[in-house]
Amino acid sequence: MDINQLVRKNVQKLTPYQSARRIGGKGDVWLNANEYPVAPHFELTEQTLNRYPEPQPEQVISRYAQYAGVTNEQLIVSRGADEAIELLMRAFCEPEQDSILYCPPTYGMYQVSAETLGVQTKTVPTKADWQLDLDAIKQNLDSVKLIYVCSPNNPTGNLIHPDDIKSLLNMAKDRALVVIDEAYIEFSPESSVIKWLATYPHLVILRTLSKAFALAGLRCGFTIANKPVIDALQKVIAPYPLATPVADIATQALSKDGINTMKLHVINLNNQKEKFANALNQLSIVEKVYPSRSNYLCVKFQDDKDVFKTLWNQGIILRDQSKSIGQKNIIRISIGTQAECEAVISALKAIK
Template structure:
């Protein structure tokens, strides 16, 4: 008698194409520019020494510090295992599988659709317009049974900001029917563009944040969901009992100190300067068709022969992120901003291709 263990799995999981994270794709490199990480470590170390007790479900000191940083009250902040847990937690709280749907606007972050497929929730797509702005008329046509709309702002992988007036219009259109979740994972690179000030006006607004990018703590897996208290209270019913390990809360607390925030802002200035330098140099290369403007710690570049470029750099240990399979991004590679030396190394390698 033969038995295939996969027969026990849910059908949607058997059919699922998993999200290909940078580390899952792999590669053997010494210049890693494919995961939008900050290129250098930060000087925090674990101070807690007692681990025989379970951690707080929501570490009070971390919540208080993030609330102060975001200019919100503590009851508007939920801490999660990266922003990815926040993405899925919202679906598990507000969407009924087989009945409700979410809506996304590709090209965008891949985990929105993967999380929906995993849970068994329909996801609808309204591709962005040619300049990667929202197609509000088409979104409006597809809102029946949609409980959550996920938007990345600045957008990953394109690096652009969404028109703030369009965001407000969408919040008003969905005021009584759906949540608008604005993923601000990269907002520290353009803090003036945050939409947190709209929380008091729009009860259906939810914002996702992370310490993975500008705070240089991708390995920590610490994220935040910002919303009004009724939303947070519902999420607290569903979240796992101990989402943040004690060492993670310890390091997050340090990162959100006055010193940690000052250090992050210093790093942002340096990285943005490196990004501008890198874009200027890329624009001078014959192998490049277009360098798209970016408000993030990565840039999207359209190459004349992107597959050749990707493979040639891969073989030299320079690992980029291929975007050819993303809607509207044919010929594009996404390049994280590394150190000045790493960016110069990429320029040198491209000059001979």
């Protein structure tokens, strides 16, 4: 029996998202997934694994709402922001009829989630400076229900101009939700659009504990929006999205001490990023180090140097962006420890 005959046609054609772990590699220096380089330590305090967890853990919700400056009813917690990306499509997009719109180069899960659900996609590449092409977006809004914008953007690291986001919100009024993915916002907290929720009822913000909170393995993310949006998501989310240990650790991470620790992480990582960028800029093999408001750098290398493969073979695992729109010869490098960054510099110096 050919099981593939039973698989949905759109899934048969689907290429899975190439996550850092799916791509694989063998080595000691892992700088390809935008993770915090040092693991935090937590002790489990909840011993109720015989019971189902709360559908929306009250302490997690209240602590994150307080941290973000919103009300509890403006928040829903999910298995990472990845689940939130898909929940929005499940709640708002009619398969085979409605579309999402996103602006590459950007995070790949917007496309994969839409294709998995049978939702159409529209792509409007960013301009040469990686800012939104508002005129092109305006021409492509027919059938669009969700517009995904990542700021700071993954993989480029730049912030989207706030005036452009406002223009996009005005353009999409009464037509679509504008979803601002703020997974990396702790590295540039003053640039959050969260205060705009009162003005724009169709604004949605995605957050995560994976980056600055150093909890990528926890899989805990948040959708922040006005109550009608949250109410719709409550209808389609799984009954128990957060396991008890996940909620336990998230609650601790969102304590006053936990948030202060996160802020120290950000200071340390931003300092390390500046030193790493300066070291990269001194290498002849490097053509450009792009400014970054996140926990990674995009680096353009000389055309005839196979930097990614050379370092891969040495056990230094980076993220090759060369197949993405506008990313030729560019490699994304997560900010690691000082020793890891020094290993990258040493390996690059040896390339002739």
